[in-house]
Amino acid sequence: MALSLREAVDCAADRLKRADVETPKRDASLLLAHVLTSETSILYREPERQLTETEQEAFDALIERRARREPVSHLTGHREFWSLDFLVGSDVLDPRADSETLIEAVLSEVQEGFEVSRILDLGTGSGCLLLSLLSELPEATGVGVDVSEKALAIARRNAERLGLAQRAEFRHGRWHDGLEECFDIVISNPPYIPASDIKELQTEVREYEPHLALIGGEDGLDCYREIIAGLNAILRPGGLIVFEVGVGQALMIGEMLQKAGFIRAKYHKDLSGTSRCVSAFQGK
Ligand SMILES: C[S@@+](CC[C@H](N)C(=O)[O-])C[C@H]1O[C@@H](n2cnc3c(N)ncnc32)[C@H](O)[C@@H]1O
Structure with missing residues (x-):
């Protein structure tokens, strides 16, 4: 017998709860809305609407994958960041709400008069940081670098979809190697998890996100060391660096x-009160 939307969500939420998924009802609702190519509000507007057989099969398949702890964003292929819709998948880090702290840190410097026309994003992944900034700064252009070609392919598609491809260039490379230009701002959210902590991560992260995007060497700080070693050569005098950092790393990076x-290092907190970003100006 066909299930109503309400029954289908309740039944799927039970299945996810048994699989230890943290937010079973929310995830079941998001996945059902995805199957129905609708917003989750349909579940409140039409709770008694019956699922067709095809919809039920598609929903069951997604719920089974979610029960194996595949992230919701990988199942839907989308993630909202800075109120923009980004394509995501297993080749890129899933953009985190905490990373919006970096966007706010840059925009607050701009509001205080810092002038930006060229932005460099090191370890761009989905392109979420660079593209969000370009969406706010219509005169700016930027370059996103990543060592993963697969990530760059997704970043380029995101730039196209957001109408920002004319102002965003994506390059394959190791951090700033080979870059000869000077930028006004360098932003980076590099991998910062210490190698030995990987086993403590949620299954969703450990099993499904690219380890290249997560692990920052033995103490988690290797990428910062590499990036800082070449920063002076690629920032204009007085230019700004803004790093996202892991919990407890801010002072060390400062x-x-x-x-x-x-000079003028600042520490920026995320919504939970954790120092999430460090910014500083080139001292010349
Ligand atoms: C933590 S993810 C950040 C992705 C994206 N900027 C974000 O904030 O969601 C780090 C990114 O750095 C890239 N990466 C790792 N090592 C790199 C290297 N040596 N040079 C350039 N990019 C690198 C990874 O492929 C990954 O996309």
């Missing part, structure tokens, strides 16, 4: 920047 000659 010190590394100061040792490299950067």
Whole structure:
């Protein structure tokens, strides 16, 4: 017998709960809305509407994958970041709400008079940071670099879909290697999880997100060391660096920047009160 939308969500939420999924009802609702190519509000507007056999089969298949802890965003192929819709998948880090702290940090400097026309995003992944900034700064252009060609392919598609491809260029490479230009701002959310912590991550992250996007060497700081070593050569005098950092890493990164000659380090908190970003200006 065909299930109503309400019954289908309840039944799927039970299945996800048994699989230890953290937010079973929310995930079941999002996946059902995805199958119906609708917003989740349809579940409140038409709770008694019956699922067709095809819809039920498609929903069951997604719920089974979610029960194996595949992230919702990989199942729908989309993630909202900075109120923009990004394509995502197993080749890129799933954009995190915490990373919006970096966008806010840059925009607050711009509001205080810092002038930006060229932005460099090191480890661009889905392109979410660079593209969100370009959406806010209509005069700016930027370059996103990643060592993963597969990630770059997704970033380029995101730029096209958001109408930003004319202002965003995506290049394959290791951090700033081979870049000869000077930028006004460098932003980066590099991999920062210490290698030994990987086993403690949620299954969704450990099993389904690219480890290249997660692990930052033994102490989690390897990528910051590499990036900071070449920063002076690619930032214009007085230019701005903004890093996202892991929990407990902010002061260490601030010190590394100061040792490299950067000044006016600031620490920016995310919504949970964790120091999530460090910014500083080139000292020349
Ligand atoms: C933590 S993810 C950040 C992705 C995206 N910027 C975001 O905030 O969602 C780090 C990114 O750095 C890239 N990466 C890792 N090592 C790299 C390297 N040596 N050079 C360039 N990119 C690298 C990974 O492929 C991944 O896309």
